[in-house]
Amino acid sequence: MSVSPDAVLAVVAEESGLDLTALRPDVTFEQLDISSIDIASTLFAIEDKFGVIVDPDALNPASTISEFVALVIHRSAA
Amino acid sequence: MTRTVVATGFGCVSGLGIGVAETWRRAVAGEGAIRRLRRNPPAGHPARGIDGPAAWIEPGASREALAGEDLRRLGQLDLLSQHALAATAEAVDAAGLRDHPSLSSRTAIVLGCGSGGNATVDAAYERLYGRGLGKVHPQTIPSSMISAPASHMAMMLGIHGPTFVIASACASSAHALGEAMHMIRSGRVDVAIAGGAEACLNLGSWVGWKSLGVVADDTCRPFSKDRTGMVLGEGAAIVVLESEEHAFSRGAPILGELAGYGMSSDAADMTAPDQAGIEAAIHAAHADAGVALDAPALISTHGTGTRVNDPAEAAAMHAVYSDAIMRNIAIATKSAHGHLIGATAALEFIIGMKALAEGIAPPVLNHLGPDPECELPLALAATPIDLEVLVSNSFAFGGLNAVLVGRRRS
Secondary structure, three states: OOOOOOHHHHHHHHHHOEEEEEEEEOOEOOOOOOOHHHHHHHHHHHHHHHHHOOOHOOOOOOOHHHHHHHHHHHHHOO | OOOOOEEEEEEEEEOOEEEEHHHHHHHHHHHOEEEEEEEOOOOOOOOOEEEEEEEEEEEEEEHOOEEEEEEEEOHHHHHHHHHHHHHHHHHHOOOOEEEEEEEHHOOEEEEEOOOOOHHHHHHHHHHHHOOOOOOOOHHHHHHOOHHHHHHHHHHOOOOOOOEEEEOHHHHHHHHHHHHHHHHOOOOOEEEEEEEEEEHHHHHHHHHHHHHHHOOOOOOOOOOEOOOOOOOOEEEEEEEEEEHHHHHHHOOOOOOEEEEEEEEOOOOOOOOOOHHHHHHHHHHHHHHHHHOOOOEEEEEEEOOOOOOOOHHHHHHHHHHHHHHHHHHOOEEEOOHHHOOOOOHHHHHHHHHHHHHHHOOEEEEOOOOOOEEEEEHEEEEEOOOOOOOOOOEEEEEEEOEEEEEEEOOOOO
């Protein structure tokens, strides 16, 4: 299943409670105050919606939004 | 020296509406909130879904009431917490306490909840048992735990003092208000944000209540002949309590006094009421408040409308007050807002205190005529009153009884 970047961003926004406009490509989870449970919730929803499983160990607070989107899209193509 | 405890802010959300003004307007006008609720089960699920009388809050209304708050994760919270926050914001603003320095260290939160985030639990179990999925949302536990609304209230207001939830089923918020009153009396805190919240109009709770056989098929008819049971509601009700000294020192509005609190445990049965236990709680509340049993009072009954509870409450009141009972006026507002379980006592306390202040008793709705076992001086129409004292009854499953006494301030 191919996943679009916008679809991934929509999930991040919903699970973190942030506005889509805040999710600029170069900002990190840490800068956005996206907590570990926000990340867990986002990965749960990504798996639920798209069937894409992302290893949480591939992410850390310094991961950027663009890195996260690229990771999900990469995993969806795998 | 015992400190006097006053109410300085009220807030509530229920089927009657968002906010105290609309709640009060509809209660006095006799515009009950009980109507047919229909919610379908998840696709392919064998259960029949929800279909019956209830007093529900329009979906999203509590969230909309909080639009001005800086609550990033509001949309993720169970309705239980959304209702609690909406009522809290109104009460704290009404009290003029927002950002007051006392909030951070000299304030408690004591919230009564009958159960936790039921819809969150339902959604998780539906995935597991309905759809055979292996995972549930990572927020399932923090969203559904019974103490979640108290934590969210503390975060919204920056409260670092004692914060916890009291659970005693249908008496939860009476116990919360009463225990909060004692915390102020004893000097542990100067302010307490106390009340209750409940969100139980989800399939799992609905079917559980229906299975118990105490839910009406038509509507809630307290103390009426041909009554068939209680009707579920949902929502939250919050009272800001303060020591009188603290309230005076900041020129706060004084809405009335929480003057007494009595409680008892039947230690007898999980569902059947016990007249002796009810009487004990009423006696204790009068004694605590220093209000004589023959003093004329507005009595906000527990009045669930079930076949068994109403006669037990009426008999207890006759035993306690004897002939003086006819000097009182009895109201039963569950006929308007349904049974809010953990939130109901606080909502009834607010409506009762409004009734003392405004000089009008809201009508008991849906009454079909007297039941000889439940004869009380009921306000069957909106009734002008001039009373100083409110006695607000709450008697929970499991025999946990709590009675509050309020006093009018002019």
